[in-house]
Amino acid sequence: MDVLTHAIEAYSSLDNNPFARCYAAKAAELVFKSLYDSYVDGHDLNAKASMQIASCMAGIAFNSAGLGITHSLAHAIGAQWHLPHGLANAIVLPYVIEFNGQDPYTASVYGRLMSAMGLLNISGNAPQMLRKSVETLKSELNIPATLREQGIEERDYLGAADAIVSKALKDTCTATNPISPTREQMRMVLDTVYYGLKKN
Ligand SMILES: [Zn+2]
Structure with missing residues (x-):
């Protein structure tokens, strides 16, 4: 899931470039094709x-294009509760796609990534399709959807969130x-990482 996060964040990064996007799109496609099989049969x-x-x-890809706030939040969350890096990224990623996808240009970038991966964008809503694809993969891999599902107590979350x-x-x-x-937006994203999205 860390690999998938590297691919999606490098593809949509402010420092993206054609070289990085080419590698990122292929990497994401391979993850969707192979991670589940790799997980169920060692x-x-x-x-x-x-x-x-x-x-x-x-x-x-990310060595040249950089990453995004899935990693920023996962670094801090992983350190706070000693969660492995890939697990922390997997929990955070759908909520950052939801947040970044509110920006029309980033939504179109997610659309380009979906086409490059060969994933059909049936609904026309690329951020939602990408988020749901990641959520489906997460549940197939038995990864908790939120920090609350991961077992973090609410009082511990509220004490550490700032x-x-x-x-x-x-x-x-x-x-x-x-x-x-902004600080408020980062907190809003973090709250969704803990509580989940109100509507799906
Ligand atoms: Zn990483």
Whole structure:
């Protein structure tokens, strides 16, 4: 899921470029094709090889294009509750797609990524389709949808939220997020990461 986050964030980053997008789109496509198979059958070497290639390609992409606030929040959340990096990114990613997708240009970028991956955009709402594709993959991999589902107590969340927002705003990955979030917006995204979206 970290690989998928690298691919989606590099593709939509402010420092994106054709070179990075090419690698990012292929990496995301390979994750959607192979991560589930790799997860359910540890002996499926074709799926494992595909994920290894996807990981390298997404790494090349973000090395040149940078990342976004999924990583900024995941860094702070992972440190706060000792969650592995991939798990923290997987929990955060759909909510950042929802937030960044409110920007019309970023929504069109998500649409281009979906076409490049060969995912049909049936509804015409690219951010929603991309978010739902990530949510489906998450549930297939038995990853909790929210921090609350992960088992973080609400009082622990409320006690730590301000500090997480401060760290995320200062994180180097925030500079290349397609939208530069205010403190209030970062808190709003974090609240959805904890509680989930009110409407789906
Ligand atoms: Zn990462």
